[in-house]
Amino acid sequence: MRNSKLVVVVALVALANVGFAQTKPEVDVTSAPGKVSVTGTVKTTSTVVGIEPDTRTVWLRDPKGKVVQVVVGEEARNFDQIKLGDVVKAEYSQAITLTLIKEGATVGANENHSLERAPLGAKPGGTATRQITIMANVTAVNTHSSVVTLKGPQGNSVDVVVQDPDQLNRIKKGDHMEVVYNEAVAISVEPQTSK
Template sequence: MFKRVAITAAVLLSLSAASYAQPDVKTDVQRSPGQTTATGTAKVNATITAIDAASRKVTLKTQAGKVVDMTVGDEARNFDQLRVGDKVAVEYTEALTVSLKKGSGASTMQEREISERSEPGAKPGGRLGREVTVVAQVVKVDKEKNIVTVKGPRGHTVDLLVEDPEQMKAVKKGDRVQAVYTEAVAVSVTPGAAK
């Protein structure tokens, strides 16, 4: 499950025009008693080589030498602040934290949007994303196969393979599992070197 974080980050970046940039991808898994967190981050850096203000199109050249045309949507503030030579950084982050919660309680799901934009007058940039938190009931524990079956708020069951035997020891039927999934894309623009 945790390897999917890095794969998903790479796939999502490959779907965008920035995919030609050969992103720098990093993954990490942290474990502590009753909790595991997996993160994946992909970064792409480019330089603005041309700007068509009428169509809001910018041409970017990545560090790998690839040239990409991108249209900047109307929701991006301060388009007029862009200059040829400015540096553009795009960072895509995914994180999944799974925690064991002892005792019974309701299954729930909550989603929160993440949205930040640059201030008026600054270089364009911002961050968009979402965070989904699901609490599910443990309905079955198979210690021989290291599989925990959980039932979510909509009544669906999912089998989770627990790779760490120490984590498996603490799980009991009736416990709850909380999963927090976060994904976000951040774009920042910094002035290029003065000529």
């Protein structure tokens, strides 16, 4: 079965930047005529093996024994609740969806954020999300190289490679492309379980 997809130079790079994430990301690509979505998620579990309260630094060891140093920002409540042996669970996800809009669209961009933190006195943790929506103009379609050029609201241009010829044939100069990017991170700190 042929999996038709629009490939965007969006290699879910941030998944590799989670720091202590050594698990392989789960990546999913879905496609419909004029629309494609790419999502990726990384889940990790690490153990606190060091704490430096003055600099708000913790050292985390993953299941393979790799230790990384993480500086915990002031926005994270309850740093003093972290203890050696605590288990830190993190889930990081990204998604990008491109949708072809034939008419009636206006070039523009907007961004939304949310942040939920652990209550005072509890173990640190919380979730943070961000969504960016951009409407861009299709300024060129090169059928020989399978490249579509998009011009964003600030005048910058981006080339997008479209591997599926059926998707490429739907796109014409003057069309619009809506790009929606989402990312979310959830982190929890749990006491060490007794063995």
